[in-house]
Amino acid sequence: MVRETGILADRSISSLFESGRLAAERPLDDDQIQPASLDLRLGAKAFRVRASFMPGPSSRVADKLDRLSLHVVDLTQGAVLETGCVYIVPLMESLDLPSDMSASANPKSSTGRLDIFTRVIADYAQEFDKIPAGYSGPLYLEISPRTFPIVVRRGSRLSQIRFRRGLSLLDEPALLSLHATETLVASATPNVTGGGIALSIDLAGDKAGLIGYRGKHHTAVVDVDKKAEHDVFDFWEPLYSSRGRNELILDPDEFYILVSREAVHVPPDYAAEMTPFDPLVGEFRVHYAGFFDPGFGHAPAGGRGSRAVLEVRSHEVPFILEDGQIVGRLVYEHMQERPSSLYGVDLGSNYQAQGLKLSKHFRIKSD
Numbered sequence: 001m002v003r004e005t006g007i008l009a010d011r012s013i014s015s016l017f018e019s020g021r022l023a024a025e026r027p028l029d030d031d032q033i034q035p036a037s038l039d040l041r042l043g044a045k046a047f048r049v050r051a052s053f054m055p056g057p058s059s060r061v062a063d064k065l066d067r068l069s070l071h072v073v074d075l076t077q078g079a080v081l082e083t084g085c086v087y088i089v090p091l092m093e094s095l096d097l098p099s100d101m102s103a104s105a106n107p108k109s110s111t112g113r114l115d116i117f118t119r120v121i122a123d124y125a126q127e128f129d130k131i132p133a134g135y136s137g138p139l140y141l142e143i144s145p146r147t148f149p150i151v152v153r154r155g156s157r158l159s160q161i162r163f164r165r166g167l168s169l170l171d172e173p174a175l176l177s178l179h180a181t182e183t184l185v186a187s188a189t190p191n192v193t194g195g196g197i198a199l200s201i202d203l204a205g206d207k208a209g210l211i212g213y214r215g216k217h218h219t220a221v222v223d224v225d226k227k228a229e230h231d232v233f234d235f236w237e238p239l240y241s242s243r244g245r246n247e248l249i250l251d252p253d254e255f256y257i258l259v260s261r262e263a264v265h266v267p268p269d270y271a272a273e274m275t276p277f278d279p280l281v282g283e284f285r286v287h288y289a290g291f292f293d294p295g296f297g298h299a300p301a302g303g304r305g306s307r308a309v310l311e312v313r314s315h316e317v318p319f320i321l322e323d324g325q326i327v328g329r330l331v332y333e334h335m336q337e338r339p340s341s342l343y344g345v346d347l348g349s350n351y352q353a354q355g356l357k358l359s360k361h362f363r364i365k366s367d
Contacts, residue, residue: 005166006336007036007271008101009294013163021101025092032157035293035339036271039108039157040120040139043090046073046152052086052119052142060123061088061140078153080221083145088121091139092155095122095131097163103131105161106273112288112311113359114222115147115215115255118159131161146313147215147255148235151223158224160291162271168333170270171195175332178270184332186263196275196329199308202261203248203323206356209240211248212258213358228363236358246323250314259356260308261324265297268338272296272330274308286310286328294335295342307355 008016010033016022025043032039047069055061065088073079073087081087097103105120106129119128121140128142141159143152152158170178172195179190184197191198205211213236223229239248239256250256266272274290288311297306310327321327 008163009339041092215255256312293343
């Protein structure tokens with residue numbers, strides 16, 4: 001069944017290319033289309049700029065780059081993007097959306113877990129990561145590595161975009177009804193307010209008491225295109241629960257990988273997104289890459305027990321997190337149709353059935 005509204009599934013994303021609504025500098029990669037999103041690829045050059053910017057309703061991104069660019073970095077053979085710097089990269093993909101279709105973007109899961117701050121920008125944009133209905137033009141990616149310097153190249157995929165027709169968010173009654181039939185989060189008493197369902201933090205840890213990781217400073221570079229390339233302990237400090245207190249003090253300017261207490265389930269006809277910052281629960285950010293494809297945590301797709309990995313950074317002041325504390329909310333949207341492939345075993349997805357898990361770039365030495 002195809003609904004009039006909802007997030008476009010993989011088959012419909014493919015049809016956008018066939019109809020010319022999506023274009024690219026080179027043919028798509030085989031795995032570029034996900035169940036409910038499209039990975040976006042970096043172009044051949046990066047502009048280092050003085051500061052982040054918004055084009056605004058009367059400017060193209062290229063106009064601002066002419067004024068704000070400090071240096072152009074060639075990405076064709078790979079290049080290092082340094083921490084603390086802001087880069088703007090033209091993307092390979094461009095859009096010519098119909099008048100009834102909008103789009104939104106977010107970092108890929110692996111990007112968020114590396115503490116790489118990314119935002120998609122369109123010409124005349126007044127919001128980051130939001131593409132208005134009917135937009136026709138190029139796309140750009142703002143990149144700012146926060147903890148680790150990174151190596152990227154033409155074709156690297158740091159962000160993803162999804163397309164929607166009409167309004168697709170579930171309101172509170174619909175969310176409660178869906179949870180009653182599908183168990184969206186593994187909680188006996190789900191906290192549902194404002195159209196979102198709460199997730200809490202796990203600070204009890206595993207059998208060894210491991211609760212998360214804190215990013216190290218002054219490390220080597222991370223190559224974003226290579227799996228299991230880097231040793232975990234060269235980049236991360238393991239964190240353990242302390243004397244049964246099951247709490248953690250977040251220090252400003254530190255980056256943490258933590259995990260939700262609850263398992264998360266995204267049924268095949270839905271997609272979900274975590275709110276990245278909720279001042280009602282604390283002055284900290286809990287997620288950069290907050291999109292969950294259809295099938296995440298879905299048992300038939302190999303996802304039983306999948307939990308949400310949290311990319312946490314405190315704002316301004318130290319903040320104490322306690323085990324079981326609410327740290328964010330998931331909002332759900334319905335798909336326009338069920339995807340032909342689900343997140344998980346259908347695609348060999350990296351983070352299905354995950355617990356506490358770093359990005360795919362790291363390995364633990366076996367010797």
